[in-house]
Amino acid sequence: MVLFATNTTFPTARCHVRGAFRIATLRGIPIRVHYSFLLVLPFLAWLFGQAFRSAAQAAEVPPERLMGSPLAWGLGLAVALFLAVLVHELAHSLYALRKGGEVSDITLLMIGGVSRITRMPQGSRHEALMALAGPVTSLVLGGLFLGSYVLLEGARSFNLRFAVFYLGYLNIFLGVFNLLPAFPMDGGRILRALLTGRLGRVRATRVAGAVGKGFAVLFGLVGLLGGNFILIIIAFFVFMGAEGESREVLMQSLLNRVHVRELMVARTAAVEAGASLEEVAERMRAERRRALPVVEEGRVVGLVMLANVRQVPASQRALVRVRELAVPVPELTPEATAWEALKEMGQRRLPQLPVVRDGVLVGTVTQEDVMRGLELRELEDSNTHGPWGLGPRERESPT
Ligand SMILES: [Zn+2]
Structure with missing residues (x-):
C-alpha cells in the first residue's frame, strides 16, 4: 500500500x-x-x-x-x-x-x-x-x-x-x-x-x-x-x-517582469463611502462595471462588487451605505509586479483591484488584464527567443 x-x-x-x-x-x-x-x-x-x-x-x-x-x-x-x-x-x-x-x-x-x-x-x-x-x-x-x-x-x-x-x-x-x-x-x-x-x-x-x-x-x-x-x-x-x-x-x-502600470486601465470612476447601494447600482449600470473602488476623503478604502449589491434586497438598497459592505483591498501601486497583483486577487478572490499612488486612485487592474498581459509578453518573447521565452533574461528575473 x-x-x-x-x-x-x-x-x-x-x-x-x-x-x-x-x-x-x-x-x-x-x-x-x-x-x-x-x-x-x-x-x-x-x-x-x-x-x-x-x-x-x-x-x-x-x-x-x-x-x-x-x-x-x-x-x-x-x-x-x-x-x-x-x-x-x-x-x-x-x-x-x-x-x-x-x-x-x-x-x-x-x-x-x-x-x-x-x-x-x-x-x-x-x-x-x-x-x-x-x-x-x-x-x-x-x-x-x-x-x-x-x-x-x-x-x-x-x-x-x-x-x-x-x-x-x-x-x-x-x-x-x-x-x-x-x-x-x-x-x-x-x-x-x-x-x-x-x-x-x-x-x-x-x-x-x-x-x-x-x-x-x-x-x-x-x-x-x-x-x-x-x-x-x-x-x-x-x-x-x-x-x-x-x-x-x-x-x-x-x-514578475511586467508591472501593473503596463496592464492597468486608467479608470478612475469610484463611489463615495457614504453613498447608498442604490446609487452604487446606478453607477455600475451607467459605467458598465461589475466592481467599483470606494473612496473616502479622496483615499481608496475598499472595493464594492456587484455580488455585494445583490446580497441586499432591492427595497433596502437605499438604506444601506456602501461603507458597510466594501471589501478592504491591499495597496497596489503602479510599480507592483503583475505577479503580485494576480496573487493578491487570487488569495482574496477578487476579480479586480484598484491601483493607487499615494493613496489616490489612478486606475484598476483585472485578472483579464493580467492574463492578456501574460499572453502578449509570451508572444513578444517567442518572437525574440523562441517558444516560451526562455531567453537569457530568464536568469536575471526575480524569483
Ligand atoms: Zn512530504
Missing part, C-alpha cells in the same frame, strides 16, 4: 481542495479531511486486517495471543497511518512557518496528505530543507516504531507487536517513497532546489518536472501491471502536478 505526502505552493486562484471538512486546528493550521479519505479507510482497514490474519497464520500464533479481531486492528492501523501522514505534513508546514512562510491548510485525502504552502520561505536552501523535513520525520518515526517492536519482544499480544512493526515499515516506506525525485513529490522539490542555483528557477522546474513526469509514467505502468489503483492515482497526481507547477513557475517568471 502506498501513500503520498506532498506540499503544494499554489498562491494564485486555486481554491481549496473541494469536499473536505475541518477536523482540527494545530498551530493555526486548519487540518482538513477529504471525503475520499473516508472512502478508502474501510478498504485499508480490510487490507491491513488481512495482513494481521495472514501474519498470525504464518507465525502459527495461538488464538488467545491475538487479542482482538484482525479487522479492528486493521482499522486502528489505518487511522495510525493517516496520523503518521499528518505528522509528516506538519513537519513540512512547521518548517515553512518557522522560516517566514505561510501555510493555508493541511488536507488528508485518499492518497495521503497535502500541505498548502501559500508562501514559501525565501531561497532554494529553505525549500530543500522544507521538502526534506517530511521524509526525515517519517524515517525517524519508522525507526522509533521498529525500535519499539524490538522492545516489545515479550509482549503477550501478537497483534500489538505486529501493528508496531507494520507502522514502522509503513513509515520507512513513506519516507523513502517521498524521497524519489518525482517532482512535485518531496524528492523532486529537493532536486529542483539543487538545480536552481545552476539553471535558474524556471529551467530547474522544467527539468525536475520532466523527471517527475517520467516517474509518473513509471508509477502508472507499475500500478497497471500490479493492479494497484492507488499507485495509478498517484501517477496521475504527479503528472498533473509536474505540468501545473512548471507552467506556474514560468508564468510567475513572466509576470
Whole structure:
C-alpha cells in the first residue's frame, strides 16, 4: 500500500481542495479531511486486517495471543497511518512557518496528505530543507516504531507487536517513497532546489518536472501491471502536478517582469463611502462595471462588487451605505509586479483591484488584464527567443 505526502505552493486562484471538512486546528493550521479519505479507510482497514490474519497464520500464533479481531486492528492501523501522514505534513508546514512562510491548510485525502504552502520561505536552501523535513520525520518515526517492536519482544499480544512493526515499515516506506525525485513529490522539490542555483528557477522546474513526469509514467505502468489503483492515482497526481507547477513557475517568471502600470486601465470612476447601494447600482449600470473602488476623503478604502449589491434586497438598497459592505483591498501601486497583483486577487478572490499612488486612485487592474498581459509578453518573447521565452533574461528575473 502506498501513500503520498506532498506540499503544494499554489498562491494564485486555486481554491481549496473541494469536499473536505475541518477536523482540527494545530498551530493555526486548519487540518482538513477529504471525503475520499473516508472512502478508502474501510478498504485499508480490510487490507491491513488481512495482513494481521495472514501474519498470525504464518507465525502459527495461538488464538488467545491475538487479542482482538484482525479487522479492528486493521482499522486502528489505518487511522495510525493517516496520523503518521499528518505528522509528516506538519513537519513540512512547521518548517515553512518557522522560516517566514505561510501555510493555508493541511488536507488528508485518499492518497495521503497535502500541505498548502501559500508562501514559501525565501531561497532554494529553505525549500530543500522544507521538502526534506517530511521524509526525515517519517524515517525517524519508522525507526522509533521498529525500535519499539524490538522492545516489545515479550509482549503477550501478537497483534500489538505486529501493528508496531507494520507502522514502522509503513513509515520507512513513506519516507523513502517521498524521497524519489518525482517532482512535485518531496524528492523532486529537493532536486529542483539543487538545480536552481545552476539553471535558474524556471529551467530547474522544467527539468525536475520532466523527471517527475517520467516517474509518473513509471508509477502508472507499475500500478497497471500490479493492479494497484492507488499507485495509478498517484501517477496521475504527479503528472498533473509536474505540468501545473512548471507552467506556474514560468508564468510567475513572466509576470514578475511586467508591472501593473503596463496592464492597468486608467479608470478612475469610484463611489463615495457614504453613498447608498442604490446609487452604487446606478453607477455600475451607467459605467458598465461589475466592481467599483470606494473612496473616502479622496483615499481608496475598499472595493464594492456587484455580488455585494445583490446580497441586499432591492427595497433596502437605499438604506444601506456602501461603507458597510466594501471589501478592504491591499495597496497596489503602479510599480507592483503583475505577479503580485494576480496573487493578491487570487488569495482574496477578487476579480479586480484598484491601483493607487499615494493613496489616490489612478486606475484598476483585472485578472483579464493580467492574463492578456501574460499572453502578449509570451508572444513578444517567442518572437525574440523562441517558444516560451526562455531567453537569457530568464536568469536575471526575480524569483
Ligand atoms: Zn512530504
